[in-house]
Amino acid sequence: MSRFLRTxxxxxxxxxxxxxxxxxxxxxxxxxxxxxxxxxAEHSAAVALYARxxxxxxxxxxxxxxxxxxxxxxxxxxxxxxxxELLLKADPLDEDEWALVRGHPEAGARIVGGLPSSHTLxxxxxxxxxxxxxxxxxxxxxxSEIPAAARIVGACDAYAAMTQTRPYRASLxxxxxxAELRRNADAQFDAEVVAALVWLLDAxxxxxxxxxADGFSAEQQYAALxxxxxxxxxAAAS
Ligand SMILES: [Fe+2]
Numbered sequence: 001m002s003r004f005l006r007t008x009x010x011x012x013x014x015x016x017x018x019x020x021x022x023x024x025x026x027x028x029x030x031x032x033x034x035x036x037x038x039x040x041a042e043h044s045a046a047v048a049l050y051a052r053x054x055x056x057x058x059x060x061x062x063x064x065x066x067x068x069x070x071x072x073x074x075x076x077x078x079x080x081x082x083x084x085e086l087l088l089k090a091d092p093l094d095e096d097e098w099a100l101v102r103g104h105p106e107a108g109a110r111i112v113g114g115l116p117s118s119h120t121l122x123x124x125x126x127x128x129x130x131x132x133x134x135x136x137x138x139x140x141x142x143x144s145e146i147p148a149a150a151r152i153v154g155a156c157d158a159y160a161a162m163t164q165t166r167p168y169r170a171s172l173x174x175x176x177x178x179a180e181l182r183r184n185a186d187a188q189f190d191a192e193v194v195a196a197l198v199w200l201l202d203a204x205x206x207x208x209x210x211x212x213a214d215g216f217s218a219e220q221q222y223a224a225l226x227x228x229x230x231x232x233x234x235a236a237a238s
Contacts, residue, residue, distance in 0.1 A: 044075060052068060067149070076211075078109070108126065123149055129154065157188040
């Protein structure tokens with residue numbers, strides 16, 4: 001049986017992980033990040049759709065997948081704590097600048113930590129840069145110590161980042177990015193997450209692999225999540 005299916009993966013309470021109130025808060029945070037740094041927001045929208053699809057592929061129910069999608073939309077909200085010049089810098093960062101960047105998961109956790117219904121959101125914001133070999137940050141968690149939602153977002157974040165041009169480097173082709181994911185499975189990334197993501201990328205076609213297919217924009221995702229949040233809870237649990 002899949003390791004993911006052995007984890008408490010399906011919603012155990014009647015309460016929605018993504019209800020109208022938590023969605024409104026998440027969307028407000030995502031829009032704040034978009035106003036500050038549109039590239040990070042656009043990248044996060046790609047991460048969110050891949051993360052939702054990987055979660056469903058690994059057996060998550062619709063509500064858990066929606067919670068992961070919302071968490072992925074705001075996973076870099078801690079970048080609001082960084083000087084904007086740092087995000088736009090074309091030259092390689094020095095050690096002090098990297099130390100600031102490595103603080104963004106904890107900064108994000110301080111922003112979302114007090115929200116109600118925020119468990120999945122908080123674990124994604126705090127732990128999306130952990131690595132399964134324990135060499136990630138901020139906590140240095142290993143393997144299944146890293147919450148499953150954060151392992152999913154971590155691999156999707158890396159794929160979307162590799163295929164998107166950044167100020168300091170050109171993008172990789174989807175095939176090269178997939179090879180990189182495979183090369184780092186069981187070191188940086190969860191191997192089961194990589195297998196699910198690669199399956200989806202192979203099946204999805206070029207528009208999907210480049211995050212240009214219908215449904216990828218942040219606004220389309222907010223609308224779909226609003227429909228989910230407003231639907232009767234039984235519909236999501238089926
Ligand atoms: Fe990040």
